[in-house]
Amino acid sequence: MVAVQDDAGVTSGVGADVETLFRDGIVAHRGAFPVAWVTQMREDIEIAFADAVKRDGGAVPRGPQRWYVEIHPEQMRGFVELATHPWVVDMCRTVLGDDHQIVELGFDIPFAGAADQPWHRDFPSCPKTYEHHRLTSLAFNLTAVDTVPEMGPLEIAPGTQWEAGNDFDHSMFPPASEHPRYAELAVPKLPRMGDVSARSALTIHRGTANRSPWSRPVLVLGVDAPGAGHAELHSMAVTPAYWEALPDSLRRRLAADVVDELPPIVQKHQIEGLLMGGGPSMG
Numbered sequence: 001m002v003a004v005q006d007d008a009g010v011t012s013g014v015g016a017d018v019e020t021l022f023r024d025g026i027v028a029h030r031g032a033f034p035v036a037w038v039t040q041m042r043e044d045i046e047i048a049f050a051d052a053v054k055r056d057g058g059a060v061p062r063g064p065q066r067w068y069v070e071i072h073p074e075q076m077r078g079f080v081e082l083a084t085h086p087w088v089v090d091m092c093r094t095v096l097g098d099d100h101q102i103v104e105l106g107f108d109i110p111f112a113g114a115a116d117q118p119w120h121r122d123f124p125s126c127p128k129t130y131e132h133h134r135l136t137s138l139a140f141n142l143t144a145v146d147t148v149p150e151m152g153p154l155e156i157a158p159g160t161q162w163e164a165g166n167d168f169d170h171s172m173f174p175p176a177s178e179h180p181r182y183a184e185l186a187v188p189k190l191p192r193m194g195d196v197s198a199r200s201a202l203t204i205h206r207g208t209a210n211r212s213p214w215s216r217p218v219l220v221l222g223v224d225a226p227g228a229g230h231a232e233l234h235s236m237a238v239t240p241a242y243w244e245a246l247p248d249s250l251r252r253r254l255a256a257d258v259v260d261e262l263p264p265i266v267q268k269h270q271i272e273g274l275l276m277g278g279g280p281s282m283g
């Protein structure tokens with residue numbers, strides 16, 4: 001286990017998890033939230049989805065029967081508990097530094113009939129990561145259901161967060177010739193309600209075909225190290241009263257505009273190669 005020092009000189013309790021994250025590109029923390037809290041999160045996801053899917057650009061297709069929706073913190077009743085959860089805060093501070101910023105809140109929903117996605121990462125890598133093995137952003141995921149294989153779990157190819165990918169289509173989609181290698185590495189993730197994971201969105205991954213009758217909603221909290229630059233892809237906002245009620249420590253970590261009325265979010269972070277269910281390398 002690595003001993004990780006935070007900026008205050010205190011040894012962090014997440015050293016082993018950080019080590020797993022750096023090795024695999026993903027690490028789970030089981031049972032972080034009560035099931036009742038997750039049930040409420042699911043209700044909020046379903047309300048937000050019903051609203052977003054009616055609006056142009058409200059829900060982005062990520063393949064057949066699969067959508068991504070970005071929301072404002074106020075749309076999720078448990079946002080403060082999530083963003084201030086000690087494991088989440090410790091992982092952010094240890095990996096991204098004290099000045100990290102929460103830049104994105106959203107969710108994926110693969111419904112019954114969702115297909116295998118092409119292997120991909122969510123954005124291009126950068127030399128800091130592939131040359132110096134520094135992670136400049138993290139995605140925290142929380143499943144809204146107990147995942148079973150029929151639901152088409154997220155598959156991840158451990159260790160691939162360090163691949164440069166400069167030859168990938170759009171620097172995000174590895175060539176078809178590499179797919180067997182990722183399939184060989186692939187680990188299906190079967191999280192349960194209450195679990196939270198932290199991953200690098202650069203770790204090559206894909207959602208798989210949902211052959212069950214159930215949807216598999218997954219919340220996403222995106223966090224950047226200073227200068228990582230993902231905030232401009234997102235549009236989080238909060239109302240003045242909500243902002244004032246947040247703990248100081250969270251206000252400092254939240255990249256959100258303070259506005260009188262929350263604007264409906266029109267998605268800016270499209271992954272073009274996933275829109276139709278095939279990556280650029282798949283034609």
Ligand SMILES: O=C(O)CCC(=O)C(=O)O
Nearest residue numbers: 062108154206207208218
């Ligand atoms: O199915 C999942 O959990 C992840 C989906 C995904 O990777 C994406 O839409 O970019």
